[in-house]
Amino acid sequence: MSTAATTVGIIGAGPAGLLLARLLHNAGVDSVVLELRDRSYVERRQRAGILEQATVDVLRAAGAGERLDREGMVHDGIELRFDGRSHRIGFPGPTGGRRVTVYAQTEVVKDLIALQLDQGGPLLFGAEARTVTGADTGRPVVHYVRGGEEHSLTCDYVVGCDGFHGVVRDAVPPAVRTTYERVYPYSWLGVLAEAPPVYDELVYAHSPRGFALASMRSPEVSRLYLQVPAGTDPGDWPDARVWDELDARLALRDDPDWKLARGRITAKSVLPMRSFVTEPLRYGRVFLAGDAAHIVPPTGAKGLNLAAADVTVLAEALVSAARDGSAALLDAYSDTCLRRIWRAEHFSYFMTTTLHTAPGQTPFDTRLQLAQLERIAASEHAGAELAENYTGLPLGRAVPAPTTRLPSGRSPQSGQQRPAQGGFGP
């Protein structure tokens, strides 16, 4: 059994933990990252593909933007396909110039791991956190196992970036914790294919056969998703069935001969869909960030971006506490992030329930979905609402804290202003 100490103990080397470690390192605050899996597993896990403008900006500001700027594909809109027709929703016009970037989570993680190993503090792979004790004391302790041996890490602060199945959430006593959850009755079958993208932007398709999404990883590689029943075995989906179903769900009325370009499928998996939030994001000196605190169904492309937003806010708060002993930003962390989180929860739920076909869905339900999609396609205002949510709120102006409205429409001088962001944000 060995013991060590650090300022910030970070559990999990996904995007949340790695970006937090990087931001702290840049500000001169030391940390140790403990990661259950080995490096190649973490670097290969196929997940998100879309980075909001604010996520790109924070990665750049953190010194992790070099390859992203070279290889990321900037997109100015998406295509909604329903009733056999395409409708483009443009982003920069209604959002004051915001766009999204297609750059896979695998690449973000590779870039951050390389920087951490080269310049940052310790990043220990194969280190499984078991428990965190003393959350409500001045020195919480992480108990972990590595190489079959037990170790402990004493910290000023512990941050659970250990994803939905992590253990740090359990350091928050049930009596102070509230969780909100919705499990959807369908999953996504996701494939990676050596085939050029369907179109130069992402296509989100509503069809009588269920939802389909055509995304991409590069000009030569497609990332494609199909709605399937919850509990589907990927073995029931041989490659030809995947392609046929994509052709059927993405079909265009005016071009009945249109088909996807097919290629070798190199990965295939089924992903359950869930919405989940635990509140608060802090107990004593233990904090939660990213998927450890909240899950969204992937239809809104929000999970990775929320994780980046959480740790951007948290890094600034930890630096302020470590440098000046000021607890104000740490005290505000949970409320600050929860406003953005609930906005993203709503958008992800909205995108999911508007585009998927639920078991037992009635023709009435389908007509309502199509009416909503038509409204988004036809109305500048409804399109702008989607564009604003999809491209994400700028960091630092997440969702403004509620202020009392004066009769004149101006905020009171003493209104609850969110503490100024700065330092890490754009």
Ligand code: RFL
């Ligand atoms: P992660 O990435 O799950 O990382 C958690 C890390 O913690 C480790 N861990 C432990 N380490 C030590 N001790 C323990 N006891 C531990 N328990 C766990 C794990 O091994 C892991 O390395 O969480 P993080 O960092 O919060 O990042 C969240 C994102 O990964 C996630 O929200 C996104 O991938 C969600 N998501 C998307 N988000 C977007 O913003 N845009 C997208 O386009 C998008 N597409 C997606 C997605 C998620 C998907 N899946 C697989 C659900 C598409 C899909 C298909």
Ligand code: PHB
């Ligand atoms: C992806 O490229 O993996 C991706 C894109 C958009 C989503 C979800 C996943 O909404």
